[in-house]
Amino acid sequence: MAKVKRRHFIRYIAGTVGGLAIGWSLLPPRQRLTPGDPLPVAPGQVALNGWVKISPDDTVTVVMSQAEMGQGIHTSLAMLLADEMDASWDRVKLEQSTLDKIYNNQAEILDALPFQPDENGYGKRAARWMVAKIVREVPGAMGTGGSSSVNDLWLPMREAGASARAALIAAATDTWKVPVNECRAEAGRVIHTSGKSASYGELAARAGQLGVPKNVALKDPSAFKLIGKPVKRLDNPGKINGAAIYSLDMLPPGLLYASVKMCPTLGGKVTRFDGSAAQALPGVRKVVKLEPYAGGLASYGAGTGGVAVIADTPFHAMRAVEKVSVEWDHGPAAGLSSRDAINALSQALDKNAGKVHFSHGDSEGAMKGAAKTITAEYRAPFLAHATMEPMNCTVQFKDGAATVWAPAQGPAFAVNAVAGVLGIKASKVKLIIPQLGGGFGRRTFVDAVSQAAAIAKEADGLPVQTFWSREEDMTHDYYRPAFVSRHKAGFDAQGKLVAWQAATAGSSMGAPSFIDGSSKGAADTGYGFLNARVTHQGTDSLVPVGIWRSVGHSYNAFFTESFIDEAAAAAGQDPVAFRENLLKDNPRLLRVLKRAAELSGWGQPLAPAPDGAKTARGIALHPCFGSVIANVAEVSVGEGRKIRVHRVVCVLDCGFPLNPNLIKQQMEGGIVFGLSAALQGEITVEKGQVQQKNFDTYAPLRMRDCPVIETDILASAEHPGGVGETGTPTIAPAVANAVFALTGQRLRSLPLKLV
Amino acid sequence: MLTIKINGQDTAVNAEPDTPLLWVLRGELKLVGTKYGCGQALCGACMVHLDDEAVHSCVTPVSAVGTRSVTTIEGLQGNEADALRHAWTDIDVVQCGYCQSGQIMSACALLKKTPQPTDADVDAAMNGNICRCGTYPRIRAAIHMAAGSR
Numbered sequence: 052m053a054k055v056k057r058r059h060f061i062r063y064i065a066g067t068v069g070g071l072a073i074g075w076s077l078l079p080p081r082q083r084l085t086p087g088d089p090l091p092v093a094p095g096q097v098a099l100n101g102w103v104k105i106s107p108d109d110t111v112t113v114v115m116s117q118a119e120m121g122q123g124i125h126t127s128l129a130m131l132l133a134d135e136m137d138a139s140w141d142r143v144k145l146e147q148s149t150l151d152k153i154y155n156n157q158a159e160i161l162d163a164l165p166f167q168p169d170e171n172g173y174g175k176r177a178a179r180w181m182v183a184k185i186v187r188e189v190p191g192a193m194g195t196g197g198s199s200s201v202n203d204l205w206l207p208m209r210e211a212g213a214s215a216r217a218a219l220i221a222a223a224t225d226t227w228k229v230p231v232n233e234c235r236a237e238a239g240r241v242i243h244t245s246g247k248s249a250s251y252g253e254l255a256a257r258a259g260q261l262g263v264p265k266n267v268a269l270k271d272p273s274a275f276k277l278i279g280k281p282v283k284r285l286d287n288p289g290k291i292n293g294a295a296i297y298s299l300d301m302l303p304p305g306l307l308y309a310s311v312k313m314c315p316t317l318g319g320k321v322t323r324f325d326g327s328a329a330q331a332l333p334g335v336r337k338v339v340k341l342e343p344y345a346g347g348l349a350s351y352g353a354g355t356g357g358v359a360v361i362a363d364t365p366f367h368a369m370r371a372v373e374k375v376s377v378e379w380d381h382g383p384a385a386g387l388s389s390r391d392a393i394n395a396l397s398q399a400l401d402k403n404a405g406k407v408h409f410s411h412g413d414s415e416g417a418m419k420g421a422a423k424t425i426t427a428e429y430r431a432p433f434l435a436h437a438t439m440e441p442m443n444c445t446v447q448f449k450d451g452a453a454t455v456w457a458p459a460q461g462p463a464f465a466v467n468a469v470a471g472v473l474g475i476k477a478s479k480v481k482l483i484i485p486q487l488g489g490g491f492g493r494r495t496f497v498d499a500v501s502q503a504a505a506i507a508k509e510a511d512g513l514p515v516q517t518f519w520s521r522e523e524d525m526t527h528d529y530y531r532p533a534f535v536s537r538h539k540a541g542f543d544a545q546g547k548l549v550a551w552q553a554a555t556a557g558s559s560m561g562a563p564s565f566i567d568g569s570s571k572g573a574a575d576t577g578y579g580f581l582n583a584r585v586t587h588q589g590t591d592s593l594v595p596v597g598i599w600r601s602v603g604h605s606y607n608a609f610f611t612e613s614f615i616d617e618a619a620a621a622a623g624q625d626p627v628a629f630r631e632n633l634l635k636d637n638p639r640l641l642r643v644l645k646r647a648a649e650l651s652g653w654g655q656p657l658a659p660a661p662d663g664a665k666t667a668r669g670i671a672l673h674p675c676f677g678s679v680i681a682n683v684a685e686v687s688v689g690e691g692r693k694i695r696v697h698r699v700v701c702v703l704d705c706g707f708p709l710n711p712n713l714i715k716q717q718m719e720g721g722i723v724f725g726l727s728a729a730l731q732g733e734i735t736v737e738k739g740q741v742q743q744k745n746f747d748t749y750a751p752l753r754m755r756d757c758p759v760i761e762t763d764i765l766a767s768a769e770h771p772g773g774v775g776e777t778g779t780p781t782i783a784p785a786v787a788n789a790v791f792a793l794t795g796q797r798l799r800s801l802p803l804k805l806v
Numbered sequence: 807m808l809t810i811k812i813n814g815q816d817t818a819v820n821a822e823p824d825t826p827l828l829w830v831l832r833g834e835l836k837l838v839g840t841k842y843g844c845g846q847a848l849c850g851a852c853m854v855h856l857d858d859e860a861v862h863s864c865v866t867p868v869s870a871v872g873t874r875s876v877t878t879i880e881g882l883q884g885n886e887a888d889a890l891r892h893a894w895t896d897i898d899v900v901q902c903g904y905c906q907s908g909q910i911m912s913a914c915a916l917l918k919k920t921p922q923p924t925d926a927d928v929d930a931a932m933n934g935n936i937c938r939c940g941t942y943p944r945i946r947a948a949i950h951m952a953a954g955s956r
Binding site for chain 2: 120286290295521713747760
């Protein structure tokens with residue numbers, strides 16, 4: 052998730068450094084309690100800070116700066132605030148935040164900085180301090196991505212809850228004229244030692260008048276009532292009775308629908324079109340030409356033009372858009388094949404290994420002196436996000452102002468895109484973010500939002516829902532970039548690993564090399580290599596590429612953890628024992644590895660599959676997003692050489708586990724998402740056109756192929772790490788390593804296929 | 807104009823007869839709990855019941871409904887539905903939730919036909935429903951829980 056933010060972040064730096072550089076060191080850290088503008092309140096409602104409002108009926112409204120796309124973040128964040136506030140959990144309601152600097156996501160940016168997780172040198176601390184300062188001040192640096200939300204808001208939302216609680220207690224002591232130490236808060240009430248009590252709703256007005264308290268103490272973890280507990284999701288009821296509202300379900304009065312047909316060739320555009328046949332169909336209001344989205348960077352894939360039909364119903368729009376006859380300008384990608392593009396990555400590594408992203412010791416020298424070396428090349432394909440809710444956005448442009456309903460992971464990006472297209476100020480754009488029907492990074496990109504604004508401009512003030520068919524969604528994604536990685540390991544005469552080299556090539560999304568996250572998961576492995584070098588060669592891409600759940604880790608964990616397995620085999624060692632030797636100075640990773648081995652029965656005999664087929668285990672370990680994960684996969688080979696995964700043991704250290712239930716959900720989800728890609732995920736391009744158009748050819752895992760997943764979350768009191776993407780990276784290498792253990796065949800390309 | 811029975815109500819429909827039932831529900835009748843996911847009967851987000859059978863509304867022309875009774879997630883009731891919703895909540899199945907209307911419609915049709923399904927029954931009945939969030943293990947557990955609780 053972090054990558055696109057960085058791209059924008061560079062622009063922010065360019066635009067804001069001048070104005071902020073002076074006086075930084077004199078300013079205290081800006082707290083995140085009080086927004087620039089007071090929160091909007093309903094009659095009788097009182098805002099106690101930028102994160103919580105109280106109504107006279109005791110409803111506690113918690114402000115959500117983050118998008119809910121399935122990861123359970125709304126429940127998690129509400130728990131942080133409600134616990135510190137001693138609010139009554141069943142009175143908690145949620146409300147989307149405004150755009151304000153207090154909601155800026157600092158952790159998302161900080162995690163993207165190119166440092167080893169365990170590094171703590173001056174350079175890292177100085178860079179983090181400076182960047183944190185910048186992010187605090189930059190308008191619109193909000194976002195849901197990089198598995199960063201809890202990491203970022205762990206303290207601010209607790210502080211907001213504690214501050215509200217202190218304000219309510221102050222209101223009670225002020226009203227009752229009693230000392231503060233005679234009052235306590237519990238389940239939405241302040242209670243005096245005499246037994247007298249008042250509800251938060253009754254105290255809110257006075258609390259609001261008294262202002263934000265100073266020097267508020269947070270709870271000791273032993274006093275947590277919600278935090279750390281397996282609290283159920285707040286969004287359960289609406290998601291099982293059809294009432295949950297997604298962007299596609301928004302029904303503003305007068306709603307029109309626009310169906311889109313984009314050039315099938317990536318980066319193509321309309322030369323000319325004839326909309327007369329479409330225009331003659333029932334319900335059709337207008338046929339519109341769409342310019343290619345211009346907000347991306349040309350170096351990693353251009354936007355694609357097309358046509359849209361605005362009609363009175365979704366079906367009328369869909370049917371009519373097929374009748375628009377279009378002559379396409381197929382553009383520079385017209386001859387592109389993904390096979391050639393991936394081969395070109397490999398050829399690029401023939402020429403040079405790229406820029407150094409990590410170096411330790413003298414890997415060249417050690418490699419030269421090695422008694423034995425092994426090499427291997429790994430490949431990962433382009434992948435689509437394929438969120439269940441296809442891309443869409445509803446815009447109403449009326450009287451010089453816009454209302455936007457969008458599934459957006461980056462609200463300011465969406466607002467700025469609409470403002471830019473409509474030629475209005477961002478302050479004239481109201482953005483409503485409903486539930487997201489999946490995100491996985493796709494909805495950080497605002498191509499569909501920009502398109503919807505252009506279409507709404509043609510609708511005479513009526514709201515228009517622009518919605519993509521599954522085919523348009525799948526063929527016009529910002530794909531997980533294809534990557535090629537070359538690895539070399541050197542061993543001394545005793546079989547000890549003395550040198551490690553990795554060189555990757557792929558699209559780095561145009562970010563400057565010093566903050567290029569392409570090597571996330573390759574450079575920061577956590578292994579104590581004696582001599583190591585990790586390089587990366589960034590390449591331009593005609594295929595639009597973007598952030599995809601777990602970003603660089605999604606391919607680098609496969610490369611690294613597969614090649615570690617190869618190195619263990621070359622050294623004649625057990626894969627777990629081999630890793631243990633490399634982790635002597637990394638107790639955190641070592642603990643996760645050992646627990647995974649223990650829980651999976653590593654080294655013990657394994658029962659055959661239900662049909663009697665032989666089975667084997669494979670392991671993979673990976674630090675990412677401030678967490679550490681290990682997977683042990685049990686696989687067999689079925690009919691047609693099909694790889695089957697029966698059971699996955701997942702061990703996680705994510706720091707303090709805020710909600711073990713939601714964390715387990717994310718591990719299961721991340722593993723299934725990663726397994727879909729590992730076994731079946733591949734986007735191919737021929738003549739510039741994506742060949743997979745729907746779920747028949749880009750096939751996610753289905754129920755019958757889903758393994759049993761057992762997750763163990765290790766106890767920890769450390770600051771929480773991320774979990775939304777952490778489950779995805781390790782499953783592919785765990786399965787590949789199991790296939791090797793079972794068959795002796797080393798699969799070095801994704802998706803994993805036995806031939 | 808057609809009249810079809812939706813969630814127990816006789817409902818007049820203006821749409822052309824070839825309009826997929828999904829778009830009648832979502833576009834004309836504003837019953838948006840039934841979702842569009844693929845348009846090709848591949849993902850199951852659009853599942854509704856015709857009588858007690860789970861069908862893909864995205865490929866079912868509204869003219870093909872005839873006298874059968876359409877049930878959507880909004881109108882889904884009864885012992886099986888109650889048990890499933892209870893289990894779904896108890897196990898915390900949902901994540902993004904977009905596919906869950908369809909998952910519950912398929913699961914409910916299964917339980918009406920096969921009150922005590924085996925894992926193989928669950929695999930077969932739920933094979934048409936994709937979940938990108940990966941809720942399958944919990945869906946399986948919730949179906950078994952719902953079957954056991956009745």
